Amino acid sequence: MDEYQDTNGQQARLLDLLRGRGNFYAVGDIKPVDLRLPPCHARVFRRHRDRVRTAGEHHVELFDNFRSRRTFCGRCRRWLRMRPAASNRTN
DSSP states (O other): OOOGGGOOHHHHHHHHHHSOTTOOOOOOOHHHHHHHSOHHHHHHHHHHHHHHHHTTOOOOOOOOOSSSOHHHHHHHHHHHHHSOOGGGOOO
16 A cells, blocks of 8 residues: 555555455555654554564665656756745636
């Protein structure tokens, strides 16, 4: 399941009921969770990660972010500065 950090407690419980042992692949980024989502979502993410580690199941943690390279972020910032402010737009 991609974007597991967006899973809340009820959704996580439902997933636990539906999936079998050893056949669930969760992908997510804990850092954005801490910045933009309620703390309960961060707890859900961490709880799943800790449960996988404790059970000795396969766990891979990636530390490099390949989507936010300096050149890419710089281009995005320049592009956003060139766009007119949202309040100036007409629909």
